[in-house]
Amino acid sequence: MGxxxxxxxxxxxxxxxxxxxxxxxxxxxxxxxxxxxxxxGFEKCLHLVDAGQEVIVLTWLHQAKRNVMxxxxxxxxxxxxxxxxxxxxxxxPNPVGLHRVKILERDGLRLRVGPLEAxxxxxVVDMKPxxxxxxxx
Amino acid sequence: MGxxxxxxxxxxxxxxxxxxxxxxxxxxxxxxxxxxxxxxGFEKCLHLVDAGQEVIVLTWLHQAKRNVMxxxxxxxxxxxxxxxxxxxxxxxPNPVGLHRVKILERDGLRLRVGPLEAxxxxxVVDMKPxxxxxxxx
Numbered sequence: 001m002g003x004x005x006x007x008x009x010x011x012x013x014x015x016x017x018x019x020x021x022x023x024x025x026x027x028x029x030x031x032x033x034x035x036x037x038x039x040x041g042f043e044k045c046l047h048l049v050d051a052g053q054e055v056i057v058l059t060w061l062h063q064a065k066r067n068v069m070x071x072x073x074x075x076x077x078x079x080x081x082x083x084x085x086x087x088x089x090x091x092x093p094n095p096v097g098l099h100r101v102k103i104l105e106r107d108g109l110r111l112r113v114g115p116l117e118a119x120x121x122x123x124v125v126d127m128k129p130x131x132x133x134x135x136x137x
Numbered sequence: 138m139g140x141x142x143x144x145x146x147x148x149x150x151x152x153x154x155x156x157x158x159x160x161x162x163x164x165x166x167x168x169x170x171x172x173x174x175x176x177x178g179f180e181k182c183l184h185l186v187d188a189g190q191e192v193i194v195l196t197w198l199h200q201a202k203r204n205v206m207x208x209x210x211x212x213x214x215x216x217x218x219x220x221x222x223x224x225x226x227x228x229x230p231n232p233v234g235l236h237r238v239k240i241l242e243r244d245g246l247r248l249r250v251g252p253l254e255a256x257x258x259x260x261v262v263d264m265k266p267x268x269x270x271x272x273x274x
Contacts, residue, residue, distance in 0.1 A: 002146025009139025044206035047220035060142050069181035083184035085264035094262045125231045127222035
């Protein structure tokens, strides 16, 4: 076994989506706007972060099953069982979620963002700008 | 303070890059090919993952300073101090690295990928396919 590392909760998602079973699989499948609330101890991490910027929000998918290593992609049993490294399943050994969103508004420690498929109460563990060069990750 | 979560090491980067100070800031800044070695306990996560696929490798940037909340972007002091949520600095409270790479070869538990700016010995904590729809995150 390898080493383990602590991830600290830096904030939370506040969303109208309350249950995982009702959440779209990805933001572009009709996910709503939501708020990302950063905890006061991490306010400095938001310095110069503002509306109009595109960011990747990293979350901890706290309802995921960590002992799942293969799934049928897209929750569709007609798709062959695939290793989770080849899918976006939230169920996986380290359930970190990646969510590309646009910041629509900043209100102090709160960012209104969209679209975001993460459910209400999902812990936020990082945020990074989308890179202009690669328009990705 | 919020809750904390364990990230488990699922594999390691094997690279000719040995020191952080010599590593490019992003893969597209001339980073080399490297190997991602998955630990035997997580072999099932790689089922149907193969050469030709584009993936986002998530790493734990083990040499990062976790108490840094603002940096000068691009290691350039002429850039204004910016919150780490607005930068790709490895120094940040939860130093998770995102690396978009192409799988060039699969040899059992080892994937040859490129370009990858992470240094030798960096723990791998997840891998996800690049989404066709958004070509990102």
